[in-house]
Amino acid sequence: MSNSSDVAELDPTAWTREPANEPLEINDAALRAVREMIKSGQRTQLVELLKRWDPVDVMQLLTRLRLKQARKLFQWLPANPSIKVIAELRPEFRSILMEESTLEQFRDILAGLDPEDAIEILNEFPDDVADELIARLPDVEDIATRGSYADDTAGRVMARKFVALPETCTAGEAVAQMRAEASRIRKVFTVYVTDADGKLTGTVEVGKLLLAPADAPLSSFMNRDVIAVSTDTDQEEVLRLARKRDMRTVPVVSGEGHLIGRITPKQLTRIASDEANEDMLLMSGVSSEARSDDTVLRIVRGRLPWLLAGLVGASVAATVVGSYEDQLAEAAILAAFIPVTMSMAGNAGLQASAVAVQGIATGALWSGDIFYRLLKELVAALFNGAIAGTILGCLVLVASLIVPLEDPLHLALATSLSLLCVTTLAAMVGATIPIILDKIGIDPAMAIGVFITSSNDVLGVLIFFLMATTFYLG
Incomplete structure (x- = not known):
């Protein structure tokens, strides 16, 4: 919650985090204030206000505005907040907000990012929007590689950020490496272990790693029963495997067995949601590509x-x-x-x-x-x-x-x-x-x-x- 209820009562422009699909009356004052600022063209003041908000709260605000106002506000937001906000929006809202001018704006943003960061952001977009953005970045080879994988496959949704260490690395060195990677990889649940050729040979859960003696090599306590998927594995099969084996993350390997990515918990949740929505549409006799904003x-x-x-x-x-x-x-x-x-x-x-x-x-x-x-x-x-x-x-x-x-x-x-x-x-x-x-x-x-x-x-x-x-x- 970006602001408490007490603060919201004192500040009419404060926002209280709303439960799912349950608007709060306490936010009506902030909603009226934002609408008035959009109507009067107070861009600078509104952007400064929303910079103090959590992206989730900005997302909730956008979904409660009229579509015309939401589009205008989204175009006003600077690159960093807007990227975070778009990641929080449900696919149907994201596709509504994605106009030609906005796509051009994101192309410029993505072109200036590290390829791994850009790919991670692309994984948050609906596939059709991600494909459109990739097509506008023909010179960025690492980003364009994502488009080479078929829809609904592990290669399409995998994250390229992970911690992979050789078998000879000690527990102490692994912890130090995790600390060094903390700014690049926000959440680490599993450390992957590879051989001299970079092939995946084992995994170590973070909790087990922290309890191991500092001088113990990873090969002495790693889990050698490795379950991995290839880049062309259907995402539904990935989800099925993760549920069956109770896996928080799923490693993705190349045809030669080299570790190239992982399916994160967030992506697994998204896959589950996508598959459930697709099945619901098919069961209702509607195309799986149907969207609420279709022409x-x-x-x-x-x-x-x-x-x-x-x-x-x-x-x-x-x-x-x-x-x-x-x-x-x-x-x-x-x-x-x-x-x-x-x-x-x-x-x-x-x-x-x-x-x-x-x-x-x-x-x-x-x-x-x-x-x-x-x-x-x-x-x-x-x-x-x-x-x-x-x-x-x-x-x-x-x-x-x-x-x-x-x-x-x-x-x-x-x-x-x-x-x-x-x-x-x-x-x-x-x-x-x-x-x-x-x-x-x-x-x-x-x-x-x-x-x-x-x-x-x-x-x-x-x-x-x-x-x-x-x-x-x-």
């Missing part, structure tokens, strides 16, 4: 293919229903159960696929565990379907006491069995499809969207009419 054209391009895919599925389901026109004409009551069947099929499929996708994403679903998991899904689906079918059958029998129904016993039997079969089959499809997609290299989250819903709708109505024809109309 109308981008919105149409991102959503229309999924809507059309859903239209195809719905059309197939309608065709199935139409093919049983004679049965519906003979017993119109069957039409009342079509929404029930489709709803149960969709819900059962979505539930099973959501659990499967979560298991794949977190690494909890192992290859040797797949058969057991599918068996559990089958048994659970049978129980759920039997219970739901029994309830529906009972409701049909109760309804027959109130309204006249032809042959209610067979109608209850047909609807109960159809619900049992639909729920079971939909759950198995929902649990299996994400695993198959993952095996062939397709994001399993795509299965939860239109594909599962549409396929289960078709299967649902088909099974319902087969059961109705067999047990009710037969």
Whole structure:
């Protein structure tokens, strides 16, 4: 918190750190004061004021201003504060603020920085903005190297700042080296150990290093069970590995095994957020590239293919229903159960696929565990379907006491069995499809969207009419 509540009450331009998504009334005075200073063009006074604020508080201020005012204030900020502020903004806010003039400003800033510092800053930007900035820095080879790695890979997000020492280095020398590197590397959790050729051979946690005898060589107490990833490892796989092995940082090595970077805790958190957002969009039938500030054209391009895919599925389901026109004409009551069947099929499929996708994403679903998991899904689906079918059958029998129904016993039997079969089959499809997609290299989250819903709708109505024809109309 940059200022306490007591200070905020005395100074109308003070800011109190706000909890996530929870604006504080105590900051309204500061917000009004800043808006007035922007409106009246008091750039110097406002910049001097915000220099005393923490970048996180400046970020919160920006997100509470109107977009036009936020852009103007951001352009007023000098290089150092603005770089820190941009790192704190969520991707959607960052992309909104990034205009042509601002990109030119950042290009000049990055060109004057040490390549390692510039790369670290670039890692804080959304990928599309980082790519744009890299394209404007063609003469900076080290920075441009970042652009040579594919999107969503370890090479793209890794930090080049780390502490790497030879095996012969003593604990005392390692601590001294860490102190010397303190200004360059703000947070060190792990010291990497390399051989004479610079290849990663071990790691030492900082706590263990501080407790070791000063004259003990790193090779005598380092952890030789080294887990590292290559530059082309997908960032989702990096996150899965870090969670599985409880790693705070993940080393990145070249094809020859040389240590070239690390995935920091901050980057792991960002990867987790990015992957969760991407899965959420895919599960909703929206392109993973969708943003809240997209143009109308981008919105149409991102959503229309999924809507059309859903239209195809719905059309197939309608065709199935139409093919049983004679049965519906003979017993119109069957039409009342079509929404029930489709709803149960969709819900059962979505539930099973959501659990499967979560298991794949977190690494909890192992290859040797797949058969057991599918068996559990089958048994659970049978129980759920039997219970739901029994309830529906009972409701049909109760309804027959109130309204006249032809042959209610067979109608209850047909609807109960159809619900049992639909729920079971939909759950198995929902649990299996994400695993198959993952095996062939397709994001399993795509299965939860239109594909599962549409396929289960078709299967649902088909099974319902087969059961109705067999047990009710037969």
